[in-house]
Every structure is written in C-alpha cells, then in structure tokens.
Amino acid sequence: MSALEVVGTSKIFNQGSLKQVDALVDVNLTVSPGEFVSLIGPSGCGKSTLLRLIANLLEPTSGSVSVNKKTAAQARLDQDYGMAFQQAGLFDWRTVSKNIELPLELKGWDKAKREARAKEMLELVKLPEFADLYPWQLSGGMQQRIAIARALAAHPPLLLMDEPFGALDEMTREYMQGELLRICGETSTTVVFVTHSIPEAVYLSNRVVVMSPRPGRITSVIDVNLGSKRNEDTRAADGFFRSITAVREALRGTHADHAAANAVRGVEDR
Amino acid sequence: MSGVNVTSTSARNFRRARQVGPAIVFGVAFLALWEFAVRGFDLKPYFLAAPSKIGEQFIKSYSRIWEASMVSGGNALVGLVVGTFLGIAMSFILSRYRFLGELVTPLAIALNAIPIFVLVAILNNMYSITSEIPRRVMVTLVVYFIILVNVAKGLTQVRSTHVELMRSYAASEFAILRKVRVPNAVPYLFTALKVAAPASVITAFVSEYFGGLQNGLGSRITSNIANSKNAAAWAYVLGACLLGLAFYTVSIILEGIARKGEAK
Amino acid sequence: MLMRRIAYRSSMFVLAIALVVALWEGYKVVGPQDGGKLFGVSILPRANNTAMPHVWTMLSRYGRPEVRGSDTKIWSVVLSGTLFSLRLSLVGFFLGTTIGVGLAVLMSRFKVVQRGLLPYLVMSQTVPLIALAPLVVSWGGKLEIGSFIWPRWLSASILGTFLAFFPIAVGTLRGLASAPAAAVELMDSYAASWRQTLFKLRFPAAVPFMVPAFKLGASGAVVGVVVAEISTGLKGGIGRLIIEYAREATGDPAKVFTAVFGAAALGITMSGLVALSDVLLMRNRPKETSA
Numbered sequence: 001m002s003a004l005e006v007v008g009t010s011k012i013f014n015q016g017s018l019k020q021v022d023a024l025v026d027v028n029l030t031v032s033p034g035e036f037v038s039l040i041g042p043s044g045c046g047k048s049t050l051l052r053l054i055a056n057l058l059e060p061t062s063g064s065v066s067v068n069k070k071t072a073a074q075a076r077l078d079q080d081y082g083m084a085f086q087q088a089g090l091f092d093w094r095t096v097s098k099n100i101e102l103p104l105e106l107k108g109w110d111k112a113k114r115e116a117r118a119k120e121m122l123e124l125v126k127l128p129e130f131a132d133l134y135p136w137q138l139s140g141g142m143q144q145r146i147a148i149a150r151a152l153a154a155h156p157p158l159l160l161m162d163e164p165f166g167a168l169d170e171m172t173r174e175y176m177q178g179e180l181l182r183i184c185g186e187t188s189t190t191v192v193f194v195t196h197s198i199p200e201a202v203y204l205s206n207r208v209v210v211m212s213p214r215p216g217r218i219t220s221v222i223d224v225n226l227g228s229k230r231n232e233d234t235r236a237a238d239g240f241f242r243s244i245t246a247v248r249e250a251l252r253g254t255h256a257d258h259a260a261a262n263a264v265r266g267v268e269d270r
Numbered sequence: 271m272s273g274v275n276v277t278s279t280s281a282r283n284f285r286r287a288r289q290v291g292p293a294i295v296f297g298v299a300f301l302a303l304w305e306f307a308v309r310g311f312d313l314k315p316y317f318l319a320a321p322s323k324i325g326e327q328f329i330k331s332y333s334r335i336w337e338a339s340m341v342s343g344g345n346a347l348v349g350l351v352v353g354t355f356l357g358i359a360m361s362f363i364l365s366r367y368r369f370l371g372e373l374v375t376p377l378a379i380a381l382n383a384i385p386i387f388v389l390v391a392i393l394n395n396m397y398s399i400t401s402e403i404p405r406r407v408m409v410t411l412v413v414y415f416i417i418l419v420n421v422a423k424g425l426t427q428v429r430s431t432h433v434e435l436m437r438s439y440a441a442s443e444f445a446i447l448r449k450v451r452v453p454n455a456v457p458y459l460f461t462a463l464k465v466a467a468p469a470s471v472i473t474a475f476v477s478e479y480f481g482g483l484q485n486g487l488g489s490r491i492t493s494n495i496a497n498s499k500n501a502a503a504w505a506y507v508l509g510a511c512l513l514g515l516a517f518y519t520v521s522i523i524l525e526g527i528a529r530k531g532e533a534k
Numbered sequence: 535m536l537m538r539r540i541a542y543r544s545s546m547f548v549l550a551i552a553l554v555v556a557l558w559e560g561y562k563v564v565g566p567q568d569g570g571k572l573f574g575v576s577i578l579p580r581a582n583n584t585a586m587p588h589v590w591t592m593l594s595r596y597g598r599p600e601v602r603g604s605d606t607k608i609w610s611v612v613l614s615g616t617l618f619s620l621r622l623s624l625v626g627f628f629l630g631t632t633i634g635v636g637l638a639v640l641m642s643r644f645k646v647v648q649r650g651l652l653p654y655l656v657m658s659q660t661v662p663l664i665a666l667a668p669l670v671v672s673w674g675g676k677l678e679i680g681s682f683i684w685p686r687w688l689s690a691s692i693l694g695t696f697l698a699f700f701p702i703a704v705g706t707l708r709g710l711a712s713a714p715a716a717a718v719e720l721m722d723s724y725a726a727s728w729r730q731t732l733f734k735l736r737f738p739a740a741v742p743f744m745v746p747a748f749k750l751g752a753s754g755a756v757v758g759v760v761v762a763e764i765s766t767g768l769k770g771g772i773g774r775l776i777i778e779y780a781r782e783a784t785g786d787p788a789k790v791f792t793a794v795f796g797a798a799a800l801g802i803t804m805s806g807l808v809a810l811s812d813v814l815l816m817r818n819r820p821k822e823t824s825a
Contacts, residue, residue, distance in 0.1 A: 055723050076725050083723045089716045092819055093738040102734065106724045138819035296650035375546040375565065377554075383753055384801030385760045388773075388794050391780040396579035396586060397569065403576060468660040475662050479765040480780065487665070492765055495668045503669060511661035518660035 003158055003190040004031040004054060009063030011049055011216075020194060022215030023049045027063070029209065029218065031190060036181075038193045038201035038208045040247065046216025047194045048162055054192060055083055055160050062117045064216065067158060068147065079107060083153030083156040087137045088143035090135035090150075097131040107154065121149040124183055141172040145179065159184070159191045166196065174235075177203055181230055198251070202226075202243045203234065210250040220250045319501040327505035335487075335509040342486040343513050345402055346474035349409020350466060350517075356410070357417025358459070364418070365425035365451065378419050386412060387473055390480045405477040412473045414499045416466040417459070424458030460525040467521040471514045487513070555589050562586055569774045581738040587788045592795075594608040595788040610788070612775065612796040619759055622687055626694020627755040627804070634702030634751065635744075639732070641703075642710040652707075658700055664761050667693050680787045690762035690771070697754035699778040705747020709740025709787065732783055742819070760797060 006029040011023040018041075023044040033039050039047040052058040053065050056072035067075035068215060075081060076154055082103070090099045100118040109117075122128045125145040135143055144164055151159055165173045186193055195201050199210045205224050212219045224243045234240055303319050308320040364371040389411065393404035428450050436446045439521065478488030487510045494503035565581030572578055579585060596609040637655075641648040671689040713736050719733045763773025772793060779790040 057719055057722055076723065079724065081723075083720065085716045085720070087714070087716050088715065089720055091717070091735070091738065093741070103724050106721075106726050106730055106734070134818055135818075289650075292650035293653045297654065314571050349627050372542075372546050373550050373553070376543050377550040378803060380547065383805035384798040385757045387757075388760065391776045391790050392794060393579075394780065395584070395783045395790070400671070401576070407577075421641075468662070472662040472664055476664055476761055476764075479667075479761065480777070488765075491665055492668050493642045495672050500669065500672075507665040507669070510665040515657065515663040517660070519686075 002030050003033040003035070003068065004029070004192065005064075005066045006030070006050070006054065007064050009050075009053060009060045009065060009068075011046070011053060011058060012061045014062065021037050024053070024060075025215040025217050027218055031192065033190055034188050035207065036191045036193065036205045038195055038205040039207055039211060040195055040198065040201045040251065041211030041219075042213055042251075044213040044216070045211040047211050050211075051160055051162055051192060051194050055081060079103065079154050080156055082154065082156045083160045084144075084147045084151045084162070084164045086163040087138070088135070088147040090143055090146055091138055092134065095132050095134055096127070096138070096146055097111070099135060099146060100153050103154050104151060117153055118149075121153050123230065124186070125149045126154070138171075140168055141176060144168065144176060148180065148183065152183070152189065155187070157190060159189045161191065161193045163194055163196065165200065173200070178231070180204065185228075198238075198244055198247050199235070201224075202240060202247060203230065205233065208243075208247050210247065212253075219253065222246050222250060244257070279311045291334055304338055319504045323501040324504040324508060327501045331502060331505060334490075338485065338487045338490050338506065339509050339513050341483075342471070342478070342488065342510070344519075345405045345477070345486070346470040346513075346517065348406045349474065350413050350470040352406075353410040353413025353470070354417050354463065354466065357414045357462075360414070361418050361421035361425060361455075364422045364495055371422060371426070374418070378454055379413050382419075386415075387476050390477045394480060394482060399482045404482070405474055408477050409470045409473045413466045413470055416469060417462050420458045420462035421455050421465065424455030428454045456515075460483060460521070460528060463521045463524065464518065467517040468514050471510070471517050475510060483519075490522065558586065558589060562588070578600055584784060584787045587791065591788045592791040595786075595792050610790055612772070612792050615770065615772040615775045615793070616796040616800050619756075619763065619773065619797075620803060622691045622771065623694055623752075623755045623800065623804055624758045625688075626691040626759055627698050627752055629691065629695040630698025630755060631702055631729070631748070634699035634747075635706050637699070637703045638706035638710060641707050642736070643728070647709070651808045655700055655703060657703075663696055664693075664758070665756070666696065667762045667765045670696075670763050671768060686766075686768055690759045690768055693762040694755035694758035697758035698751035701750035701754060702744070702747045705743050705750070706740055709743030709747075710736045712743060713739040741815050745808070745815065748808045748811070749805055753801060756801050756804050762799075772800055 005220075006027055009024065009027045010022075013019075013023055016269070027046075027050060029037075029050075039050060041047050049058065053060050056065070056066065056076040065072040068080050070078065070080065090096075094102070096159055097115070097118045100121050101114040104114045110255075117133070119128070122181045125148060126168040127142060127145060127149075130138060130142065130146075135146065138146070148159075151161075165176050168176060177244060181204060183189075184257060191204075193201070193204060202224055208222045208224060209218055210222065211217065221245065224242070226237065226239050231258070296352045304318070305321050308318050364374060387408060390404060390408050391409055397403040397407070425447075432454075433446060436450055441449070475486065475488040478486045479492065483489070484493065487506050491503050491506045491510075494500070494506065562577075562581045565586075566578055567580065567582045569576055569580040569585075570578035583591075583634060589605055596607070596612070598608060600608045600611045609677070648701050670693055671686060673684050673689055678750075717735055717739070718731065726734070759771065760773040762768060763771040764777055767774055767777060775793040776790060776797065779786075779793050783790055
C-alpha cells in the first residue's frame with residue numbers, strides 16, 4: 001500500500017518548439033503512508049513541477065501519478081490532499097476561521113460542521129484565540145500556521161507543501177518545523193515537502209529526494225535515520241550532521257553539473 | 271527561464287493574428303449588424319443612421335468637418351499646452367511646501383467629483399462670449415488639475431531608500447529634486463497626459479454646448495440635429511472621435527519618445 | 535487616528551475654499567473692470583459685478599424668488615433640479631454598473647471576447663462619446679418599442695450609462711485578473727468550479743479595483759446626464775437651469791452661480807455615495823500605510 005506513486009513521469013513544456021524545456025524526465029517516486037519526504041535541489045530542477053503534477057495542477061506529458069490508488073485528477077476532485085504554498089495565501093477579506101473553512105465550504109459542508117472543524121483545526125495549530133481576526137492582523141508565522149490548518153481542514157491523508165517556510169525568519173522557521181512534525185504526527189498525515197534548505201529537509205524528513213536540473217530528474221534519495229521522536233536536541237545530534245553532509249554532497253554533484261552547464265551556455269539562469 | 275529567444279516569423283505572425291484577429295472580427299461584425307439593423311428593421315434616421323450613410327456624409331462634408339475640427343482641436347490644444355505647463359509649475363511648488371500640498375489636495379479631489387465643465391457658463395460672462403477664450407480657459411483648468419495631482423504625486427512619492435541614499439551622499443535638496451524626484455515624476459506626467467489629452471478634446475467640445483460661437487464640432491452636431499440632418503450629425507461625431515483618437519495617439523507617441531531606453 | 539485625519543482634511547478643505555473666495559474678491563478689487571490683456575491676449579477676466587458678482591451676492595440669491603414676483607424661492611428650484619438630475623444619474627450609474635460588471639465577467643471568462651472587445655473599450659475612453667448626447671436625447675418621445683414610449687429623461691440616463699460603464703468594465707476586469715496566481719492555484723487544488731472561484735476569490739479580490747472604478751463611473755454618470763441636459767435643454771434638471779440662468783446673467787448675474795453650485799453638490803453627493811460603499815466594503819481589509 002502506498003500513499004503516492006509516481007511512475008516514469010515526464011513533463012516537457014513547449015514540446016517541439018525552440019523554447020522546449022525538459023522540466024522533468026522519467027521520474028519514479030513511491031511514498032508510504034505517514035512518511036515525510038522532502039524534495040530538494042537547485043532552482044529549475046523541477047521540484048515544484050513534480051509537486052504540481054502530484055496535485056494535478058499540471059498534467060504529465062507521459063507516465064502516471066496516483067494518489068491513494070486513484071488517478072491524480074480523481075484525487076483532486078475527492079480532496080485527498082491539502083496544499084500549502086510559500087505565501088500563506090490567506091484571503092484578506094475572510095476571518096482566520098472563515099479562511100480555514102474555505103475548502104469545506106467548497107465541498108458543501110453545512111455551517112455548523114464547518115465551524116466545529118475550523119475550531120478543531122485552530123486548536124491543532126494552537127491559535128484558538130485568533131478565530132475572528134483577519135489574516136493581515138497576524139504575523140507571518142501565524143499566517144503560515146493558519147495556511148497549514150486550512151490545508152488539513154478536510155483531513156486529507158496527504159499534505160503537499162511548496163517551500164511553506166521560505167519567507168519566514170530563521171527562529172520562526174525552526175519553531176514551525178517542530179510544529180509541523182507534531183501536527184503531522186498527531187494526524188498521521190503523509191507529507192511531500194519542497195524546500196531549499198538542507199537542515200530543514202533533514203530535520204523533517206524520513207527521506208530526502210535530491211533533484212538536478214536540465215533535464216529535471218531525481219539524482220539520489222537519502223534516508224534519514226533520526227527516529228520518529230525529534231526535538232530541539234535532534235539538531236545537535238551526530239546523525240543530523242551526518243545526514244546534512246550526505247545531502248550536501250549529493251547536491252554538490254548536481255551543482256557542479258549546473259555550473260558547468262551555465263558556463264557552456266554562457267547565460268545566467270535568472 | 272534561459273530560453274533561446276528565437277521565434278520564427280510565422281509563429282509571431284500567427285500570435286499577432288490571434289491578438290488582433292478577434293478585435294477586427296468584432297469591429298466588422300458590429301458595423302455589419304448596425305448596417306443590417308438599420309436597413310432590415312427600417313429604423314428611422316432619427317434613431318440610428320446607417321454606417322454607410324454616415325461614411326457618405328463624412329466624405330461629402332469632409333472639408334467642413336475638418337474646419338470645425340480645427341476650431342475645437344485648436345481650443346483643446348491651447349488649453350492642453352497651457353494647462354500642462356501651469357500644472358507642472360504648480361506641482362513643483364506644492365512638492366516644495368508640504369502645507370500647500372495638503373491645502374490643495376482635498377480641493378482637487380472635490381473638483382474631480384463635480385462636473386467642472388459647467389464653469390463655462392460663468393466663464394462666458396467673465397470673458398467675451400464671442401471669443402474662444404472662455405473655452406480655452408475651461409480646457410486649461412481641466413488639464414491643469416489632472417497634471418497637477420499626478421505630477422505632484424510623482425514628485426513626492428519617491429522611494430525612501432533613494433532619498434536616504436542621496437542624504438548619505440550629503441546631497442542638497444535641489445540635487446535630490448533633480449536626481450530622484452524629477453525622474454520619478456516623468457512616468458506620472460505621461461500617465462496624466464494620456465488622461466488629459468482626450469479630456470481636453472471632450473472639454474473643448476462640451477464647452478460649445480453653452481452657446482457662443484457656432485464654429486466647432488459640438489455646435490455643428492447640435493445644429494444638424496435641430497435641422498433633422500442626423501447622418502450629418504453622425505459624421506461630425508465621427509470627426510470628433512477621430513480628433514480624440516489623434517490627441518490620444520500623440521500623447522502615447524510622446525510617452526514612447528520620452529521613456530525610450532527605460533526599463534520596462 | 536482616522537477621525538483626526540478626516541478632521542484635518544476637512545479643515546484644509548474649508549481653508550482652501552476660503553482661499554478661493556479671497557482670491558475671487560481680491561481680484562475684484564485689483565482687476566480691470568472690463569477685462570484686460572496680458573502679453574497681448576485678453577486673458578484677464580472682467581472684474582465688474584455683472585461678470586463676477588460678490589460671493590455674498592451669490593449666497594443671498596438663494597433666499598430670493600426665482601423670478602421677480604414669484605413665491606418660489608430659488609433654493610427650492612435649484613434643490614429640486616439637483617434631485618431630478620441625481621435620480622437620472624443614479625439610474626445611469628446602476629445601468630452602467632450592471633453592464634460594466636457583466637462585460638468584465640464575460641471578458642475574464644472568454645479570452646476571445648476580451649481580445650475582441652477590450653481594444654474598443656480602451657479606444658472609447660479616448661473619444662468624446664459625449665458627442666452622442668444630442669443624438670440620443672433626440673430619441674425621446676419619438677422612439678416607440680411596443681407600447682413603451684421612450685421618455686426623454688431616459689436618454690439622459692443612458693448617456694450617463696455610456697460614460698459610467700467603460701471605467702467600471704475596465705476596472706472590474708483588471709480587478710478580476712488581480713487574484714494572485716497562488717490563490718487561483720489553491721482554488722484549482724480544491725477542484726473549485728469557475729463560479730466558485732469567481733465569487734469566493736475573484737470578486738473579493740477585485741473590490742479594491744472596483745471601488746475607484748465606481749468612483750470614475752459615478753462622476754461619468756453625472757457628466758453624461760448634465761451634458762445631455764445642457765446640450766438638449768432637457769427640462770427639470772440642473773443642466774437646464776444652468777443654461778437658462780446663464781442667459782439672464784446680464785440682469786441677474788448671481789443667479790447662474792446658484793445653479794453651478796447645485797451641479798457641484800450633485801457631483802459630490804454621487805461620489806459621497808460611492809465613498810460610503812468604499813468604507814463599508816473595505817472596512818476589514820488591510821489599511822494602506824501611506825497617508
């Protein structure tokens with residue numbers, strides 16, 4: 001039984017034209033229920049594209065994606081996953097609690113049930129007293145916690161996160177990582193997590209998937225054996241540093257490729 | 271994306287056709303519908319004149335329409351130029367003295383809300399009604415406030431980093447004005463001009479409805495309708511539209527010249 | 535904080551008006567009685583009491599009868615004229631809002647409609663559509679649709695609609711497109727329908743763009759109605775009063791000013807109504823930090 005299966009999947013943009021981009025080529029990835037998997041790699045390696053293929057926000061050019069043994073399209077219709085982005089993306093015109101209710105509203109839940117669930121989710125992210133405030137009255141970290149609450153509101157088995165802590169300061173970021181692990185532990189949610197940060201990937205994940213650009217592909221998968229109970233001491237543990245070094249070395253290989261490719265082309269990527 | 275920036279000409283032409291195509295189709299379909307509606311339902315000319323009739327009239331009275339356009343267009347142009355210069359001058363004064371700016375802004379907002387062109391009724395008495403002066407003064411007033419509000423905004427709403435940078439160089443207020451405020455205000459000026467140019471034509475034109483000389487486009491339209499010559503009136507309306515478009519086009523070209531080489 | 539800013543702004547406004555009055559009266563003292571030339575252009579207005587009556591003469595005129603010997607005071611005539619034009623402007627504004635918002639939704643739904651229509655909408659902003667005023671008003675009383683006889687006042691409202699719907703359509707369209715890509719993606723990830731995305735995301739996101747567009751639309755409606763009244767002498771409204779009173783300026787110079795102030799009040803009332811909706815709609819939105 002797998003929570004997520006990506007088989008031989010490729011995504012080519014502008015196929016056949018001179019502007020063709022091989023965003024992802026022949027990607028295979030299986031994620032078990034309850035597992036936390038991070039996708040890491042330099043920009044242009046296709047990690048966000050892979051996340052969007054899983055979310056069915058993009059259609060693969062070839063290969064197949066299945067979530068919960070369903071096609072990605074069906075999984076989206078059934079709301080089998082929740083999603084969180086780098087920008088919290090809360091709606092300014094809705095209160096915190098109404099923001100959490102949004103996905104439930106779209107599924108046609110009745111008001112009482114929605115409000116009860118929003119309350120439950122606010123307890124989960126430890127912000128129950130902020131229900132009636134507006135998002136812009138909260139700090140960035142709080143907004144991101146509300147976004148996570150929104151993503152988990154329908155109790156989806158899978159959570160997809162696209163650099164959700166990328167815009168936060170380092171202190172808030174570490175706190176949020178701890179909170180995310182706690183929340184996912186309590187709800188036994190499977191997570192696919194896109195990030196730029198090596199310590200973040202290592203601290204959170206059971207497995208770190210290292211990706212490389214041109215064409216976008218998976219170059220290595222590193223198991224992180226830090227156990228299921230992680231806390232602030234984990235950040236000082238030997239195993240933590242060993243895994244960081246392993247991921248860094250795997251990434252360095254892809255970076256060397258990247259730099260060489262740029263030198264040959266004589267263009268800057270961004 | 272570091273894309274190879276080559277697109278074949280045919281692909282570009284195709285894209286352009288897809289951009290412009292629907293507009294052309296809509297325009298032609300609209301004219302055709304209009305023509306057929308007038309003919310098919312035998313609409314009375316007081317309601318709608320057929321586009322073909324309007325075109326006919328336009329060609330027939332081309333020289334008279336041109337003359338009337340010169341009168342209205344001349345008034346608009348004089349007011350536009352004078353109003354722009356006065357507006358720029360005043361905005362420099364306002365940006366220098368904060369208090370003056372705060373004094374004038376609420377007034378400008380209120381003026382924005384009211385149909386200011388009714389002042390022509392008063393201007394006609396203050397000047398000789400048989401001259402173009404009241405109309406030109408009216409256009410000047412309208413243009414003046416549009417330019418004033420926008421350019422003053424451009425001169426004052428500069429990025430604080432830029433001002434702090436200049437201060438760190440111990441630059442004088444005048445240097446900050448020249449190197450930071452004025453360049454920042456240039457795009458605002460041209461945005462304002464794009465609004466002011468058509469507004470000057472419209473004002474010049476509406477001013478003629480208040481009586482006085484009967485030589486411009488506005489008065490010709492009313493007199494043609496009074497004589498039940500509706501196709502002729504539509505031909506003058508067409509002339510008015512072309513005049514408005516001409517003013518707008520010139521303001522866009524000016525903007526293009528002034529902002530050449532700037533980052534998009 | 536907000537109250538203090540409003541108080542400050544209004545006191546500035548009063549001060550500015552006082553300044554305009556002072557300039558007016560000051561010019562009457564120093565200006566040439568029969569006009570004058572500056573750099574060879576007769577640009578100096580006549581300072582005499584016929585061309586530029588004293589401010590107190592204008593204000594006291596409100597208390598006197600409209601015509602000699604009549605019982606109706608002029609303030610009630612101007613008030614009813616302003617209210618008449620206000621009604622026409624409101625009709626024009628609501629029609630314009632309906633059409634404008636409808637078109638914007640259509641254009642944001644179908645790119646083909648947008649490509650076909652938008653160039654004309656933009657172009658129409660630059661041409662004096664107001665030129666149509668006398669033509670449209672000439673429909674009044676002549677055009678019959680079934681048993682419905684087109685009333686003349688409706689023409690004036692339609693002209694207001696003409697001038698109101700363009701800014702509203704363009705502003706709403708820009709607003710509907712302003713929803714951040716991430717938010718649209720979020721709605722997609724919920725498998726939300728087009729209607730759900732429209733009402734839960736795009737319209738709320740469009741409000742900050744729609745309010746200024748409504749402001750432009752409201753003053754457009756006023757301009758359209760007043761121009762229609764002036765260019766065709768439509769009875770009952772403030773535009774007609776201005777034209778009539780302007781003709782009596784030699785004998786009763788203060789009279790036209792009473793009507794001009796009425797038109798100003800009309801414009802300010804309309805934009806005040808929109809400003810009120812602004813306050814209501816934006817009360818729970820992030821506040822702008824800039825003054």
